[in-house]
Amino acid sequence: PFPIYRELRENTPVRFDEDRNSWDVFRYEDVHRILKDPAAFSSRRGLEVRGETLLTMDQPKHTHMRNLVNKAFTPKAINDLAPRISSITNELLDQVIQSGKMDVVHDLATPLPVIVIAELLGVPAKDRMLFKEWSDTMVKGVEGSSDEAFAQMVAERDKAEKELSAYFLAILNERRKQPEDDLVSALLQAEIDGEKLQEQEILRFCILLLVAGNETTTNLITNAVRLLTEQPAIQNQVRQNPELVKTTVEETLRFYPPIVAIGRMTTQDVEIGGQLIREGQQVVSWVGAANRDPEKFEDPDTFLPDRKPNPHMGFGFGIHFCLGAPLARLEAQIALEIMLSRMDDLSFAKTTLTPIPSPFVFGVKSYPITFSA
Ligand code: HEM
Numbered sequence: 001p002f003p004i005y006r007e008l009r010e011n012t013p014v015r016f017d018e019d020r021n022s023w024d025v026f027r028y029e030d031v032h033r034i035l036k037d038p039a040a041f042s043s044r045r046g047l048e049v050r051g052e053t054l055l056t057m058d059q060p061k062h063t064h065m066r067n068l069v070n071k072a073f074t075p076k077a078i079n080d081l082a083p084r085i086s087s088i089t090n091e092l093l094d095q096v097i098q099s100g101k102m103d104v105v106h107d108l109a110t111p112l113p114v115i116v117i118a119e120l121l122g123v124p125a126k127d128r129m130l131f132k133e134w135s136d137t138m139v140k141g142v143e144g145s146s147d148e149a150f151a152q153m154v155a156e157r158d159k160a161e162k163e164l165s166a167y168f169l170a171i172l173n174e175r176r177k178q179p180e181d182d183l184v185s186a187l188l189q190a191e192i193d194g195e196k197l198q199e200q201e202i203l204r205f206c207i208l209l210l211v212a213g214n215e216t217t218t219n220l221i222t223n224a225v226r227l228l229t230e231q232p233a234i235q236n237q238v239r240q241n242p243e244l245v246k247t248t249v250e251e252t253l254r255f256y257p258p259i260v261a262i263g264r265m266t267t268q269d270v271e272i273g274g275q276l277i278r279e280g281q282q283v284v285s286w287v288g289a290a291n292r293d294p295e296k297f298e299d300p301d302t303f304l305p306d307r308k309p310n311p312h313m314g315f316g317f318g319i320h321f322c323l324g325a326p327l328a329r330l331e332a333q334i335a336l337e338i339m340l341s342r343m344d345d346l347s348f349a350k351t352t353l354t355p356i357p358s359p360f361v362f363g364v365k366s367y368p369i370t371f372s373a
Contacts, residue, residue: 005026005286013273014273022284023284025285029293043264068192071192088112092108104222104225108335122180137159139210139214164206219356221336229348252332254312260287260288260360263284287313290313
């Protein structure tokens with residue numbers, strides 16, 4: 001989609017799309033302005049059937065909830081996971097290493113984030129497959145374009161959500177009696193001015209983590225490997241300088257961001273890029289276009305594994321900046337480090353790619369590669 005973004009950014013940087021009844025914004029400066037002004041650009045969704053989550057709250061409620069969950073989601077809690085992330089990655093790679101080929105999506109990038117979040121939440125290993133099925137259903141798109149297919153998808157999702165809620169409720173009740181060293185226990189204990197999270201808020205938050213964190217991290221890992229196979233010179237450069245893995249992950253978030261667009265709704269009339277947007281309008285901020293704006297990034301269409309600084313908006317910006325960013329970064333860094341150290345000559349093994357069928361997501365359904373162990 002990137003050549004199209006470029007054209008739109010140059011020709012119609014702020015435009016109204018009649019078909020979707022929504023505004024589109026493509027320049028870095030304009031996207032940045034939108035994300036840093038949550039009073040004028042609300043995160044509420046028109047049809048909020050599932051109930052509010054952190055992602056769809058506005059201030060001051062958002063601030064309160066975010067402060068509470070920050071207490072549980074600390075950088076230390078995340079960094080402590082590094083050894084586990086490494087051993088899970090190694091175990092997953094053990095299963096394919098002899099064969100000299102793997103599907104990055106299926107064999108590593110999908111299971112890794114699911115297992116990590118399950119452990120972080122305190123889901124026992126015996127329940128992991130059950131948990132994976134539920135979380136897959138939660139993010140599964142529609143198969144086909146018929147109304148029946150859509151209705152079926154919604155029904156499956158609702159069922160998975162109910163079952164997940166019941167499951168987390170059971171964990172929650174156990175942790176209430178006997179706290180453990182996991183996120184659910186920390187969320188139960190988190191407190192600001194004597195106020196704690198309500199049971200329903202914790203349940204919804206746990207589900208949000210699956211929905212917001214799993215597929216995005218899958219796509220980040222896959223997009224990074226994809227880039228390294230598309231540009232073997234960069235693969236060699238990073239191989240020879242492992243300290244570049246960190247900046248390579250950041251550059252992937254700029255160059256191939258898993259989330260390419262972020263939605264908002266105006267709460268008042270506002271002017272963006274010389275256009276007047278009326279109150280109550282949908283606005284889509286195209287991070288995928290902003291991240292390649294030459295006004296902000298030198299040589300924006302070149303992947304520079306050592307780009308610094310790199311103020312990309314792959315994790316958003318402002319008050320809703322991705323809560324899971326430290327976790328996603330850590331998982332992607334560890335996955336790349338271990339792949340590069342155990343596997344030589346990562347190469348793409350097929351010629352056609354199946355994109356994930358969502359205009360808001362940049363990723364592929366499978367990514368087969370070959371390598372030498
Ligand atoms: C918010 C991207 C991984 C949890 C966001 C936002 C973006 C984003 C763009 C901002 C949305 C907005 O402004 O409306 C990503 C990407 C990821 C990733 C690209 C992986 C590469 C994760 C993970 C978790 C997570 C692993 C949790 C385990 C959240 C939550 C929010 C959020 C809870 C809402 C924060 C708030 O509203 O205050 N993410 N995310 N994300 N993300 Fe992530």
